[in-house]
Structures are given as C-alpha cells and as structure tokens.
Amino acid sequence: MSHSSCVLSTTELCFSYGGRNTVDRVNLQLQAGTLTALVGPNGAGKSTLLHLIEGRLKPSQGTVNTSKPIGLMPQRAAIDWSFPITARDMVQLGTPKKGEAAAADHCEQLLExxxxxxxxxxxxxxxxxxxxxxxxLARGLMQQTDILLLDEPCSAIDPPTRDHLLKVMRDQAEAGQTLLVSSHDWGSALDSYDQVVVMDGQILANGSPNMVREKLSDLTCMMGSHCCG
Structure with missing residues (x-):
C-alpha cells in the first residue's frame, strides 16, 4: 500500500444551504491506496462533502483538486429497493454495453x-x-475508479457483515484504490482505517486513529459522549 502521493485534495471547500454553511472551509487530503473514515453525527455535512467531491453538488466556494476518476456508493436509504430488478442487475446498472461479457464476469466475481x-x-x-x-458495495467496486466514496456503507448491519465489508474495502486499498467512507460508527472507525477525519460542518480532527483519539480527548465532543470514551 502506497501512502506517498496525494490523489485528491479540497481547498477551503464550502457549501451553503438554508443560510448556513453545512460544509465550512474543509481542507482535506487523501493519499493513494488509503482507507479513510469520515466520521460525524447526522447533519454533520458528511454526505454533502462526498457529493461535492464527486461533483454532483457545486461548492459555494473552494475547490476539489484531482485528476483521478471518482465513484460514489450512495446511502442505502437513497435507493428505491422496490425497483423490479435483481441484485446482479443492480451491480451492472449503467455498465457500458461494450465489453458486456467481461462486465458480467466481473459482476459475478464482485458478488462473490x-x-x-x-x-x-x-x-x-x-x-x-x-x-x-x-x-x-459491489456496485461501487464495479465502477473501477481510482477513488471511491462510500456513504454509510456499514450502517444498520450486523457486526459480521460490517467486518466483511470492511475487509473488502481494506483489500481494495491494499490494491491501490483510495477510499473515503462516511460513518457515524465511531468505534470501528478508530480501529479499521488508515486515516480518520472527524467532521461537524468543519473538520474537528484529522489524522491517524491514535492522533485523532488524543485530539478528541482535548476537544468538546459534538457527537455525543459515547464517541470520546
């Protein structure tokens, strides 16, 4: 796993909604082949930040700097699960017709x-x-982008499933993909990621899990008392 090169950065990134900055002067750097947790409470601006980085939202000010293709795994709540297609169809949704046979094989590998x-x-x-x-997650990986943003991939699932998904994400980082994962699961973030970014509109802490743990012991925690224990 290489941590030597920055593949994405944001500079003074802001997004205003309802008269306030839901994302407020965010400066962030992601290194190649790393697994980063973006942690914060509901309403902290995590999803908004992911959408700004991916390009579906335009910032009020500031910039996103990268030359790499970016994929996004949306929140489960954002998907209409009554849509009459199969899991296999979902993974391949939007896949170009060219190279269909190879895509079908890749889909089966990812489902496995x-x-x-x-x-x-x-x-x-x-x-x-x-x-x-x-x-x-399989659909996100199907995009085969250098950078993959994942919005709450481990929410409301049992610990064995969470651990399995985290292992898949770790394997992707080891293979060179850069992953930014939003989460409100504070415990697993500290133990499972290379970098932890704590956000509540602004970035409150950013660094290795140990660095962030020390930093937050000196901050007034905005995410509930459980996260500073």
Missing part, C-alpha cells in the same frame, strides 16, 4: 467477494438490509 455469490438472481425487495449494503 461481498458474500452474495449465490444471490445474484434475487430481486432487490427480497434482500435484507445487510444484503442490500453488500450489493451497493
């Missing part, structure tokens, strides 16, 4: 990797929450 190899033919509405998260 996320633990859904035997369930590709199931309809989306037949899947549990954890299975839906696995399908979304």
């Amino acid at each position: 990797r996320v633990g859904m190899g035997a369930m590709g033919s199931r309809r989306l509405n037949q899947l549990s929450g954890g299975q839906q998260q696995r399908v979304l």
Whole structure:
C-alpha cells in the first residue's frame, strides 16, 4: 500500500444551504491506496462533502483538486429497493454495453467477494438490509475508479457483515484504490482505517486513529459522549 502521493485534495471547500454553511472551509487530503473514515453525527455535512467531491453538488466556494476518476456508493436509504430488478442487475446498472461479457464476469466475481455469490438472481425487495449494503458495495467496486466514496456503507448491519465489508474495502486499498467512507460508527472507525477525519460542518480532527483519539480527548465532543470514551 502506497501512502506517498496525494490523489485528491479540497481547498477551503464550502457549501451553503438554508443560510448556513453545512460544509465550512474543509481542507482535506487523501493519499493513494488509503482507507479513510469520515466520521460525524447526522447533519454533520458528511454526505454533502462526498457529493461535492464527486461533483454532483457545486461548492459555494473552494475547490476539489484531482485528476483521478471518482465513484460514489450512495446511502442505502437513497435507493428505491422496490425497483423490479435483481441484485446482479443492480451491480451492472449503467455498465457500458461494450465489453458486456467481461462486465458480467466481473459482476459475478464482485458478488462473490461481498458474500452474495449465490444471490445474484434475487430481486432487490427480497434482500435484507445487510444484503442490500453488500450489493451497493459491489456496485461501487464495479465502477473501477481510482477513488471511491462510500456513504454509510456499514450502517444498520450486523457486526459480521460490517467486518466483511470492511475487509473488502481494506483489500481494495491494499490494491491501490483510495477510499473515503462516511460513518457515524465511531468505534470501528478508530480501529479499521488508515486515516480518520472527524467532521461537524468543519473538520474537528484529522489524522491517524491514535492522533485523532488524543485530539478528541482535548476537544468538546459534538457527537455525543459515547464517541470520546
């Protein structure tokens, strides 16, 4: 895993909504082949920041700097799971027709990797929450981008599923992909990632898990008392 080169940075990035900055002067750097957690409470601006980086939102001010393609895995709540397609169809949604056979093979490999190899033919509405998260991760990986943003991939799932998804993400980082993962799961963020960014509109702390743990012991925590223990 290489941490030597910055593949994405933001400079004084802001986004205003309803008369206030939901993202307020965010300066962030991501190194190649790293797994970074973006941690904060609901309403902290995490999803907004991901959408700014990916390009679907335009900043009020500041810049996103990268020359690498960026993919996004959306929140499970943002998907209509009643849509009448299979898990396999979902993973391949938007895949170009060119190279269809190779894409189909890659889809099957990814379903296997996320633990859904035997369930590709199931309809989306037949899947549990954890299975839906696995399908979304496979779809994110299907994009094969240098940078992948993941919005709450481990929310509302059981610990074994969370651990499996974190291992898949870790393997991707080891292979050179750069991943930024939003989460409100403070405990696993400190133990599972290369870099932890704590956000509540602004960045409150940013660094290695140990550095962030020390930093937050000196801050008034805005995410509830459980996160500073």
